[in-house]
Amino acid sequence: MNPAGATPTAEPSAAPPSPALEAVGLATGHRHTCVGRGIDLQVRAGEILCLLGPNGSGKTTLFRTLLGLLPALEGTVRVGGRALPEWPRAELARMLAYVPQGQMLPFPFTIEHLVLMGRTGHMARFAQPSARDRQIAGQALEALGIAHLSGRSCMEVSGGERQLALVARALAQEARILILDEPTSSLDFGNQLRVLERIATLGARGIAVLMSTHQPEHALRVADRVAFLKAGRIVRCGGREIVDAPALAALYGVDARLIAAGSAYPSGAQAGMLDSDSDSTR
C-alpha cells in the first residue's frame, strides 16, 4: 500500500488517513518533453505543504498535472484514493480546487459572481446559482474576511483582495484539496501577510493545501511540511526545519552567506526588503 516510502510520513498514531492528494513516481511534461520525473508527494487532510523551487523547476507543470489539466507521462496521481483519470471533471471540481495567481480579469465581474463561479461544479448543466449557492459563497467571503466586498467589481479591488476572493472561490467550491500557485506573488507586503494568515486557517478546516511560493519565509510561516523542487525532482521533503540557509543555497544555487544575511529579516526598518523581494519574482 505504501510503495514510495520516500516521504517521511511514519506516524505511529492510529491508522493515519489516506492522503487526500498523492503522487507516486510521477513524470510531468508536455508530450515528448519531460519536465519532472520520479515525483512522490503526499498531502493529508488539514496539512499545508509548501513547495519551494527556483523558476523553471517545473512547479507549474507539476500543478497542472496534479489538477488533471495535463496527463501524467508516468506514474499516478490519486485524489481521495482514486486515480485522477477516473474522476469526471465536475466531480473532481468538488474535491480539488485551484487558486491561480490573481491576475486581471477582462470583465468587471462582482466579487460575489467571481466566488459563485466556484459553485459551477455543484450545479446542473443548465442551472443558475441557487439561493443555497449564494449562501455558501457568502460564507466563503465571510471566512476570508472580505464579505464587505461582495458587490464590488473585481477590477477595482486591490490585488490582495482579489487573491482572497480567488481563495474564497475555492472554498465555495467545497473542495477538500486546494492547490495554490504562488498566491502571494505580485502582492505588497501587507497583502502578502493578510493572504498568508487566511491560508494558515485553511488547514484547521481540514483542507489539504498544496501551495508554491518564491519566498522561503512564507513556507516557514504557514507550512506543516516543505518540499524542495529542483530540476523537476523533489530533492528534499520534510518539516519546516529543513528550510535553512545551506538547503536554500543548494536549492537556488546562491551563496549560503547571502541567504543567511537575508533570512534574518529584522523587524522594523529593514522589513521593506520583503517588498522589493516580491517585485523581483517574475
Add this chain to the structure above:
Amino acid sequence: MLLLPVVLVAAVALVSGAYPLAIGDALSALLAGPRADGEAGVVVWKLRLPRILAGLLVGMALSVAGAAYQGMFRNPLVSPDILGVSAGAGLGAALAILLGQPMAVVQAAAFIGGLLAVGSVYTVAARVRHHDPVLVLVLAGVAVGTLFGAGISLVKVLADPSVQLPSITFWLLGGLNAITAGDLAIAAPLMLCGLAPMWLLRWRINLLTLSDDEAASMGIDVVRLRLTLVACATLMTAAAVSIAGIIGWIGLVVPHAARLLAGPEFSRLLPASALLGGAFLVAADTLARSAASVELPLGVLTAIVGAPVFLWLLARSGRTS
C-alpha cells in the same frame, strides 16, 4: 426595464418614413389586423412591420453574437465583423447568390463561411505566442476579414453585371429594405437555434472569461463549451448577414453599452444586449430612411456611431492594462 426603449423605438419607426402616419392611424391599422385596408394598413403591415421585425432580429443576433465572442475570447474588443465572421458569412452568401441558389442555401453558405473565418482567426491567434493576445486576435481578424473581402470582390467581378451584380452589391451595403416576410421566416428560426443554447448555458459561459485552466478546474469542459458557443454565435451572425448584408459595428458597440447597464454576468448581459441591439438597429434604420430624401445605407450609419466608439475603447483599454 430595457423593453421600454424597444417599444418606443418601434413605435417611432412605425409612424415615420417617406409616408408619415399619424399615431392614431398607425394604431388603428395595427389593431385592424393584417388585412387592414387603406393606405395606412398596407404601409403598416406590408412595409413597416416586417422591416421593424427584421431590424429587431438582426440587431439582436449581431449584438448577442458579439457579447458571446467577447466573453469566450476574453476580449472586449472583438465582434462578428472584427473577427472576420461577417466577411466570411458575406462571402459564403455572395457565392450562393452568384450560383443562383435559393435562400436556404444562401443561409447555409453564410454559416459555413462564417465558421471558416472564425476558425482560421482563432487557430492563427492560438498559435502566436509572446505577443499581446488582444492585438493578435484583432489583427488576425482584420487579415482574415480582408481575405474574405477580397473573395467577395472576386465574386462581384464574376457576377452577371445586369442581374446578379446589383443584387449582390445592394445586399453587401447592408440594409433592411430588401427583407421579405419569407426571408424572416427562414432566418428567425436559425437565430433562435443559436440563441437557445446560449440562454441555457448562460451561467457556464461566464466561466469562459477566466483562464482555461481555472474554468476546467471548476468542472466545465472548456473546449466543448467554447465550440458550442462559437457555433451558436456564428449561426446567429450568418443568419443576420444572409438577410441584411454586412452591417458593421453593432456587435462591438452594443455589448459594451449593455455591459455598462447590466454588468458582465451573462444571464443579464444576454437579454440586455438583445434588447439594446434590436432597439439600436431599428433606430438607425428609421434614421436611415427618414433623415434624408434618399435612403442612406444602414451600414454607413452604424459605422459613424461604431468606429469612434471602438477607437475610444481601444484608447481606454490601453490605459488600464
